[in-house]
Amino acid sequence: MDAVAICTALRGLRFADVRVVDEIDSTNRTLMAWAALGHDNDGAAVADGTVLIARSQSAGRGRLGRRWIAPPDSALLMSVLVVPGALPVERWPLLSFAMGLAVVDTARRLTTSQVALKWPNDVVVPDPTSPTGYRKLAGILAESSVSWGAGRVVVGVGVNLVRPIELDPDLGPEAIPTWLSDHSQFVEPSSFTASVLTLFAVHTETLAQSSLDFLASYRAVSATIGHRVRADLGERSIIGDAVDVDPLGRLIVRDDESTLHTLSAGDVVHLRPYP
Numbered sequence: 583m584d585a586v587a588i589c590t591a592l593r594g595l596r597f598a599d600v601r602v603v604d605e606i607d608s609t610n611r612t613l614m615a616w617a618a619l620g621h622d623n624d625g626a627a628v629a630d631g632t633v634l635i636a637r638s639q640s641a642g643r644g645r646l647g648r649r650w651i652a653p654p655d656s657a658l659l660m661s662v663l664v665v666p667g668a669l670p671v672e673r674w675p676l677l678s679f680a681m682g683l684a685v686v687d688t689a690r691r692l693t694t695s696q697v698a699l700k701w702p703n704d705v706v707v708p709d710p711t712s713p714t715g716y717r718k719l720a721g722i723l724a725e726s727s728v729s730w731g732a733g734r735v736v737v738g739v740g741v742n743l744v745r746p747i748e749l750d751p752d753l754g755p756e757a758i759p760t761w762l763s764d765h766s767q768f769v770e771p772s773s774f775t776a777s778v779l780t781l782f783a784v785h786t787e788t789l790a791q792s793s794l795d796f797l798a799s800y801r802a803v804s805a806t807i808g809h810r811v812r813a814d815l816g817e818r819s820i821i822g823d824a825v826d827v828d829p830l831g832r833l834i835v836r837d838d839e840s841t842l843h844t845l846s847a848g849d850v851v852h853l854r855p856y857p
Contacts, residue, residue: 583602583637583658583772584772585601587773588635591772591780592780595779595780596783597633597662597780597782599632599633600633600775601622601626601633602635603634603635603636604636604637604638605637605638606640608639608738609634609635609636609659609660609661609738610723610738612661613632613634613738614727614736616628616632616663617632617663617727617736618727629663629665630664631662631664633661634660635658635659636659636660637659638655655744656742656744656746657743658739658741658743658774660738660740661736661739662737664734664735664736665732666733666734667790671726673789673829674726675702675724675831675846676830676831677735677737677786677789678722678723679699679796680782680785680788680796681722681724681739681785682699682703682720683781683785684777684778684781684784684785685720685722685739685741685778686705686803687777687781688774688778688781689762692762692766692769693762694765695708695765697719698716698803698805699803699804700716700806700850701804701806701807701824701827701833701850702831702847703724704720705718705720705721707760707764709760714851714855716805716852716855717758717760718742720739720740721740723737723738723739724736724737725738739778741774741778743762743763743769743771744761744763744769785799797827797831801826801827806833806852807824807826807827808823808824808825809852809854810822810824810852810853811835812851812853813835813848813849814848814849814851815845815847816848820843821838822835822838822843830846832845832846
């Protein structure tokens with residue numbers, strides 16, 4: 583991962599302040615702490631558009647406190663600081679959709695596989711050998727804070743780029759992810775990263791200007807809309823057809839009694855193989 587090459591490719595764009603470290607516990611946690619201070623550990627200013635990338639993480643996190651494990655140099659491990667400005671707080675979760683779209687757009691340029699977004703925050707690739715019909719390529723975690731009247735969102739993403747020589751022996755067959763190198767002959771981490779950040783800027787701008795256009799782009803690459811799903815909500819589950827997302831990015835599921843449920847969170851399992 584070449585910070586100079588990435589910054590050169592992004593010159594003049596919103597997310598061009600890129601810092602690369604060899605190892606860190608969590609890019610999200612660290613960038614959120616830096617943002618609260620207004621500077622990094624070396625005293626350099628941290629503001630909207632700051633990007634933190636780690637070659638490896640010791641305590642990466644996914645949704646619901648799950649660990650995100652990636653061997654060194656096998657993945658893009660990145661967090662981006664966004665100051666939402668005029669974007670209403672209830673639409674901040676859509677920033678994770680914007681990152682997902684950026685990853686999908688970039689991955690589709692490198693492979694003919696039908697890379698898509700599984701609600702709420704996974705990038706997946708079809709795989710008939712998986713019980714679900716797909717395998718996970720990337721995960722996204724957005725975290726926000728408000729202090730002194732100012733809001734900040736850190737959008738973290740982990741993208742599996744190069745298949746490691748050895749896999750985690752504790753992974754069951756259904757939990758084995760996929761790597762971009764499984765679907766593309768050429769994976770260059772720095773150019774991939776620059777493309778993701780460029781497109782993230784495009785999609786965040788679209789989100790700020792037109793939620794209709796933004797959500798149309800999301801629906802076009804959704805692996806969940808139109809599929810039979812089970813939504814696990816802790817104490818209960820809902821089984822039905824995922825029919826849409828609403829303007830805030832919440833999933834709309836129609837159950838077998840034709841009742842519509844609007845879900846802002848939850849684990850979603852596809853009950854029919856994707857696609």
